[in-house]
Amino acid sequence: xxxxxxxxxxxxxxxxxxxxxTPQKIAxxxxxxxxxxxxxxxxxxxxxxxxxxxxxxxxxxTRQHIVENYKHYFGFEPKVQNSPVRNIIxxxxxxxxxxxxxxEGYQLTVDKKIILxxxxxxxxxxxGFQTLFQLAPANANAEKPVAIAVPGVxxxxxxxxxxxxxxxxxxxxxxxxxxxxxxxxxxxxYKLNKFHFHLTDDHGWRIQIDxxxxxxxxxxxxxxxxxxxxxxxxxxxxxxxxxxxGYFTKDQxxxxxxxxxxxxxDVVPEIEMPGHSSAILTAYPQFACDDYPxxxxxxxxxxxxxxxxxxxxxxxxxxxxxxxxxxxxxxxEYVHLGGDEAYKDNWRACPKCQQKIKDLGLANEEELQAWMxxxxxxxxxxxxKKIIGWDEILDGGVTPTATVQSWRGAESAIKAAQLxxxxxxxxTDFCYFDYYQDDPExxxxxxxxxxxxxxAYAFEPIPDTLTSEQAKCIKGAQCNLWSEFIFxxxxxxxxxxxxxxxxxxxxWTPKERKDWPRFAAAIxxxxxxxxxxxxxPCTTIGKEKEGx
Ligand code: ACM
Ligand code: ZN
Numbered sequence: 001x002x003x004x005x006x007x008x009x010x011x012x013x014x015x016x017x018x019x020x021x022t023p024q025k026i027a028x029x030x031x032x033x034x035x036x037x038x039x040x041x042x043x044x045x046x047x048x049x050x051x052x053x054x055x056x057x058x059x060x061x062t063r064q065h066i067v068e069n070y071k072h073y074f075g076f077e078p079k080v081q082n083s084p085v086r087n088i089i090x091x092x093x094x095x096x097x098x099x100x101x102x103x104e105g106y107q108l109t110v111d112k113k114i115i116l117x118x119x120x121x122x123x124x125x126x127x128g129f130q131t132l133f134q135l136a137p138a139n140a141n142a143e144k145p146v147a148i149a150v151p152g153v154x155x156x157x158x159x160x161x162x163x164x165x166x167x168x169x170x171x172x173x174x175x176x177x178x179x180x181x182x183x184x185x186x187x188x189x190y191k192l193n194k195f196h197f198h199l200t201d202d203h204g205w206r207i208q209i210d211x212x213x214x215x216x217x218x219x220x221x222x223x224x225x226x227x228x229x230x231x232x233x234x235x236x237x238x239x240x241x242x243x244x245x246g247y248f249t250k251d252q253x254x255x256x257x258x259x260x261x262x263x264x265x266d267v268v269p270e271i272e273m274p275g276h277s278s279a280i281l282t283a284y285p286q287f288a289c290d291d292y293p294x295x296x297x298x299x300x301x302x303x304x305x306x307x308x309x310x311x312x313x314x315x316x317x318x319x320x321x322x323x324x325x326x327x328x329x330x331x332x333e334y335v336h337l338g339g340d341e342a343y344k345d346n347w348r349a350c351p352k353c354q355q356k357i358k359d360l361g362l363a364n365e366e367e368l369q370a371w372m373x374x375x376x377x378x379x380x381x382x383x384x385k386k387i388i389g390w391d392e393i394l395d396g397g398v399t400p401t402a403t404v405q406s407w408r409g410a411e412s413a414i415k416a417a418q419l420x421x422x423x424x425x426x427x428t429d430f431c432y433f434d435y436y437q438d439d440p441e442x443x444x445x446x447x448x449x450x451x452x453x454x455x456a457y458a459f460e461p462i463p464d465t466l467t468s469e470q471a472k473c474i475k476g477a478q479c480n481l482w483s484e485f486i487f488x489x490x491x492x493x494x495x496x497x498x499x500x501x502x503x504x505x506x507x508w509t510p511k512e513r514k515d516w517p518r519f520a521a522a523i524x525x526x527x528x529x530x531x532x533x534x535x536x537p538c539t540t541i542g543k544e545k546e547g548x
Contacts, residue, residue: 020044020149021044021146021147021148021149022042022149023042023135023136023148023149023150023151024136024137024138024525025525026135026151026153027134027521027524027525027526028131028134028135029134029190029501029504029505029519029522029523029526030190030191030501030504030505030507030508030509031505031509031513031514031515031518031519032131032156032157032509033105033156033157033158033509033513034155034156034157035153035154035155036153036154037151037152037153038152038153039151039152040112040152041110041153042110042112042149042150042152043110043112043113043115043149043150043152044147044148044149044150045074045089045136045147045148045149045150046076046087046147046148047076047077047147048079048087049074049088049089050079050080050081050085050087050088050089051066051067051070051078051079051080051081051088051089051091052081052083052088052089052090052091053066053082053090054090054091054092054093055092055093055094056091056093056122060122061122061261061262062122062123062125062126062264063091064262065126065262065263066078066091066125066126066129067080072141073129073137073139073140074133074136074139074145074148075139075140075142075145075146075148076145086113086114088113088115089114089115089132090114090115090116090117091117091118091128091129092117092118093118093119093120093121093122093125094118094119094120097120098118098120100156101119101120101124102120103120103121103124104123104124104127104158104159104162104193104264105119105120105124105127105156105158105159106118106119106124106125106128106155106157106158107119107154107155107157108128108131108132108153108154108155109154109155110132110135110150110151110152110154111152112152115132115150117129117132122264123193123264124158126188126263126264127157127191127264128157130189130191131155132150133189134189134529135150135151136148136149136150136151137525137529140529140532140533141532141533141534159191160507160508160509160510160511161461161474161475161476161477161507161508162475163193163424163475163477163478163507164191164192164193164476164477164478164503164507165192165193165194165195165196165268165424165426165476165477165479165507166183166187166192166194166195166196166478166479166481166496166500166503167195167196167198167426167478167479167481168180168183168195168196168197168198168481168492169198169480169481169482169483169484170197170199170204170206170483171198171199171200171202171204171206171279171483172201172203172204172482172484173226173483173484173486173487174204174206174244174245174247175483175489175492176246176489177252177255177256179489179492180197180256181256181259182489182534182535183195183489183496184256184259184260184263184265185263185533186493186496186497186500186530186533186535187263187265187500188263188264188265190500190501190504190508191504191508192265192500192503192504193264193265193266194265194266194268194476194478195260195265195267195268196268196270196336196478196480197256197267197268197270198270198482199248199270199271200270200271200272200279200280200338202276202277202278202279202296202297202301202304202306203222203278203296203297204219204221204222204246204247204296205219205220205247205279205280206220206246206247206248207247207253207269207271207326208247208249208250208253209321209322209325209326210250210325211321211322211325212283212284212318212321212322214283214284215279215280215283215284215322216247218282218296219280219283219296220245220246220247220279221242221244221245222236222242222244222245222296222297222298223236223237223240223241223243223244223298224241224242224243224244225244225298225299226487229445230299230445230484230487231299231300232299233298233299235298236295236298242296245296250329253329254329257329257330257331261331266332266334267330267332268330268332268335268336268388269326269329269330269335269336270336270337270338271322271326271336271337271338272337272338272339272340273308273319273337273338273339273372273373273376274307274308274310274315274339274342274369275304275306275308275338275339275340275341275342275343276304276306276338276340276341276342277306277307277308278295278296278297278306279296279297280308281294281306282294282295282296284318286312286314287308287309287312287314288307288308288309288346289307289309289311289312289346289347289349289352289353290346290349290350292305294306303343303345304341304343305343305345305346307342307343307344307346307347309346309347309352309353310347310350310352310353310356310365310368310369310371310372311347311350311351311352311353311354311355311356311357311368312352316372316375319372319376320375323335323337323376323379323380324379327380327383327385333384333386334385334386334387334388334403335385335386335387335388336387336388336389337373337376337380337387337388337389338389338390339369339373339389339392339393340389340390340391340392340407341392342369342392344365344366344368347365347368348365353365353368356368364396365396366395366396366397367396367397368396369392369395370393370395370396370397370398371396373387373389373393373398373399374399377399377401377402381401386401386403387401387402387403388403388404388405388424389402389404390404390405390407391404391405391406391407391408391412391413391416394412394415394416394421398416398419398421400421402421403421403422403423403424403475404416404421404422404423404424405423405424405426405478406423406424406425406427407427407428407431407432407480408427408428409427409428409429410427410463413427413463413474414463414465414466416473417463417466417470417471417473417474418466418470422473423473423474423475424475424476424477424478425474425476425477425478426477426479427459428449429449429451429455430451430455430456430458430459431451431478431479431480431503432449432451432479432480432482433451433456433480433481433495433499434446434447434449434480434482434484434485434495435447435448435449435450435451436448436449436450436451436452436542437451437452437453437495437499437542438452438538438540438541438542438543439542439543442540444485444491444494445485446485446495447482447485452541452542452543452544453498453499453502453520453541454516454520454541454542454543455544456479456499456502456503457502457505457506457516457519458516459477459502459503459506460511461474461476461477461506461507462474476507477507478503478507479496479499479500479503481495481496491536493535493536493537494536494538495538497527497530497535497536497537497538498523498526498527498530498537498538499538501519501522501523501526502519505519523541527539
């Protein structure tokens with residue numbers, strides 16, 4: 001009897017070993033422009049699969065990235081072989097430009113013996129690599145990889161918008177360089193390309209500036225209240241140790257920028273002015289309108305009192321110095337200068353600010369802010385770069401060359417586009433991923449609001465009142481992750497994921513191909529993939545309306 005059982009087991013084992021793997025159901029995010037499937041053309045990716053690069057030499061950074069990350073994604077050691085054989089994945093930079101693909105598109109063909117990814121640019125090849133991974137993710141991070149079937153497909157793909165962004169606030173709570181890199185990795189997986197790095201705020205200054213060392217010696221640190229919920233912190237006591245915080249050195253910033261560049265992500269640094277400046281005024285109280293004892297903020301406060309004095313010339317010198325050092329570190333052409341929520345009570349009471357308004361012939365405090373923004377813009381332009389600011393930069397009049405980040409609602413985007421200014425969309429109602437994503441009763445405490453996955457997915461970046469000419473001003477969109485209620489990076493991932501998938505599809509996929517049931521059906525596979533990669537996504541999908 002035992003022998004028969006043994007024989008049967010052996011036969012079953014032989015049968016299962018000889019059985020060909022079958023592909024998992026396709027669940028791509030973002031959905032490509034076009035995809036055709038042919039199940040007779042499945043490709044078996046195994047330890048013998050080779051990689052080949054055409055028109056990309058060994059030093060090419062995208063080639064290097066693909067080779068370095070191949071094992072992490074597919075489980076097997078990369079074997080590069082340039083003579084075409086069977087069982088090979090070819091990455092080809094087109095000799096002749098394919099106009100349909102533009103600067104970021106790619107074509108991916110999976111056939112029985114060959115996978116071919118071709119593109120006009122390295123960015124296109126990089127995105128093709130991400131799609132290939134999503135087609136066959138079974139071995140992600142696997143210790144014991146198995147042969148996997150890649151579904152036979154023909155994909156043509158390119159993005160809808162050029163600005164596909166994700167923001168991270170490292171001020172309210174600080175995250176490490178490795179955590180920022182993990183954030184960049186997940187952005188790359190979903191073909192996002194602008195990392196909005198919110199580096200300065202009331203609760204901490206997070207970037208080394210050589211000319212003003214107190215910004216980080218003083219402004220990066222606050223009393224540690226991380227053991228109590230946000231909003232319940234006691235004020236700092238006289239002499240209490242300031243042990244919570246941190247900042248990125250210039251070398252670390254360079255490391256982050258290089259890490260992002262390898263993933264075809266531009267980093268947009270944000271230096272807040274003139275408001276959200278408690279950390280600055282704690283370090284350099286001479287830049288305030290008054291002699292109030294400013295303190296790196298510990299929790300919520302409203303209205304925010306801290307504002308740089310608009311009538312003090314040394315403030316403008318300070319800001320220009322800071323922007324000069326920042327611009328040296330970030331190669332991307334855009335620099336974000338904040339501009340939001342700058343409450344002007346101090347300016348109304350400040351003789352220097354009032355004198356400045358008179359001297360410049362300005363109508364009011366809003367125009368004083370607009371003047372400061374325009375002065376910084378001139379400095380930024382001198383370096384061949386451009387500014388972007390929150391939509392409050394419209395309030396006192398805006399230069400035609402500033403890009404506006406719309407957050408308070410569609411009206412600001414409409415106003416900016418009507419003026420001909422470029423716009424990045426991130427309205428709170430759809431793009432604030434610090435808002436609840438499921439019934440607040442069941443969720444960790446968040447800042448408020450309600451943006452479940454379906455709501456995030458319903459976002460349309462182009463307001464329907466714009467003419468087709470005005471609509472061209474909409475460069476794209478991004479999600480924002482403010483970290484007041486996010487004490488750890490693990491929790492940042494929980495708030496970000498999988499809502500980042502919704503944003504990614506909004507900014508990449510053609511509008512007419514967006515489809516909630518198809519997208520929602522792909523989410524369990526994406527959540528599983530994210531878990532395989534070591535992320536902490538939310539695993540429930542909130543109802544479209546809170547409490548429904
Ligand atoms: C913002 O949310 N204050 C831009
Ligand atoms: Zn002042």
